[in-house]
Amino acid sequence: MDPTKEVSIELLKGLLFENTMIKVDPQSISEETILFGEEGIGLDSLDALQMIVAVEKRFGIEIKDPTMARDALQSLKVLRDWIQLRLLSSPAS
């Protein structure tokens, strides 16, 4: 895997706060915090799009399908594992 594309929870939390309208204390977000919907911290589909564009740009992974995005963006831990899996399986990595 490309070392410049190392995936950490802190890096993903940074992307989250830079690219969405999140209005909670960063300290309150754990790697397992549910991000979207009423069960989570209330991010919406526009926030999801912003995060997807940010992840694509940072890691060179294309996310085409809204269902795939919903799965990947459940929490920062799920997103980290999802990105790592794709980076490891990518021939360019």
Place this chain on the structure above:
Amino acid sequence: MITPQAYTPHGPSFRFVDHFEQAADGQRAVAHFHLDPGLWFFRDHFPGNPLMPAALLLESAAQAAGILWMSRAAEGSEAAPSTPLFVAGVDAMRVLGPAHPGDTLRTTVTLLKEFGTLAQFEVETTNAAGVVFRSRLTLSRQLKG
């Protein structure tokens, strides 16, 4: 050449695209809008110092993005799509210069990401003096994203 009227629901006094040309790749387009000195907003913005309001530079760019998205959706069909589009988000907006009566605005729009009911675009508007407006816009096919 795409006819803007076919792809915008706006009435004539709120349509800020005169000509629209889509690139062959379908991802980019260029829209032109001539700032006729008689346009309604110049009278009061501002009296004696007419400038196109920043909100309308944004609106013009959003209309160009909307025409690009609608024209992509209409590919292969004879009728223009009837689903209205709405501005859902504006990021990294910069107004970099004034747009005066008599200018012709040239807006380059690039589709960054199409995602379900949302699409994000990069837009840049120039006049003869250079870049006057730049932003990243998100349009939605529904009022609540």
